[in-house]
Amino acid sequence: MPNTKEYVIAPSILSADFAKLGQEVDDVIAAGADWVHFDVMDNHYVPNLTIGPMICKALRDHGVQAPIDVHLMVEPVDRIIPDFAEAGATMITFHPEASKHVDRSLQLIKEVGCQSGLVFNPSTPLSVLEWAIEKVDMILLMSVNPGFGGQSFIPHVKRKISAARDLIDASGRDIRLEVDGGVKVDNIGELAALGADTFVAGSAIFGEQNYSQVIQAMRANIESSVS
Ligand code: DX5
Ligand code: ZN
Numbered sequence: 001m002p003n004t005k006e007y008v009i010a011p012s013i014l015s016a017d018f019a020k021l022g023q024e025v026d027d028v029i030a031a032g033a034d035w036v037h038f039d040v041m042d043n044h045y046v047p048n049l050t051i052g053p054m055i056c057k058a059l060r061d062h063g064v065q066a067p068i069d070v071h072l073m074v075e076p077v078d079r080i081i082p083d084f085a086e087a088g089a090t091m092i093t094f095h096p097e098a099s100k101h102v103d104r105s106l107q108l109i110k111e112v113g114c115q116s117g118l119v120f121n122p123s124t125p126l127s128v129l130e131w132a133i134e135k136v137d138m139i140l141l142m143s144v145n146p147g148f149g150g151q152s153f154i155p156h157v158k159r160k161i162s163a164a165r166d167l168i169d170a171s172g173r174d175i176r177l178e179v180d181g182g183v184k185v186d187n188i189g190e191l192a193a194l195g196a197d198t199f200v201a202g203s204a205i206f207g208e209q210n211y212s213q214v215i216q217a218m219r220a221n222i223e224s225s226v227s
Contacts, residue, residue: 165195
């Protein structure tokens with residue numbers, strides 16, 4: 001089990017004010033966030049359209065140094081992977097349903113120098129990991145159906161967090177377990193206790209005036225739940 005310093009809070013900029021995105025990212029990192037969670041939607045794999053590599057590069061050019069956690073909700077995935085690497089992505093995750101060749105996509109992410117991860121929708125089984133776990137740096141469990149911020153946490157995903165934690169521990173590999181969707185101050189501690197170590201939160205952080213207060217409250221709840 002990771003110690004509290006190893007818990008990562010990754011605000012999803014989907015809920016940020018896009019008219020001042022650079023400032024929003026600066027503010028949330030200054031408020032104590034660890035990573036920037038970057039939701040890429042294509043109006044095809046998911047019914048919404050968001051941001052692409054140009055915006056990722058713009059954040060790097062603006063001076064953002066924090067890891068950028070690119071969550072691809074696009075189909076197909078391979079064409080866009082090198083563009084995100086070029087644009088400064090640190091990790092790139094994708095949904096196995098969106099790639100015809102999961103192993104090839106994972107390899108491609110490694111080849112372009114990024115960390116790789118697979119994302120599991122609430123009803124997608126973890127079974128693909130049987131033949132993919134050796135090529136992932138992160139497992140991302142969706143606790144809402146992908147496409148929109150501000151949805152409610154789907155409770156059965158708690159059981160999936162425990163199952164994914166068991167798989168990671170059994171593999172003996174250094175793999176992060178990230179949860180995305182409906183993560184709030186009130187449930188983050190329980191999710192950490194179940195074995196998650198990386199938390200995406202969009203509306204819970206950007207929906208408040210004081211980012212630092214929310215992030216501190218999240219860390220305090222993680223700490224008290226795991227100690
Ligand atoms: C949903 C996205 C999430 C979303 C989370 O498809 O992957 O990252 O922004 O938003 P909240 O934290 O508001 O549920
Ligand atoms: Zn996401």
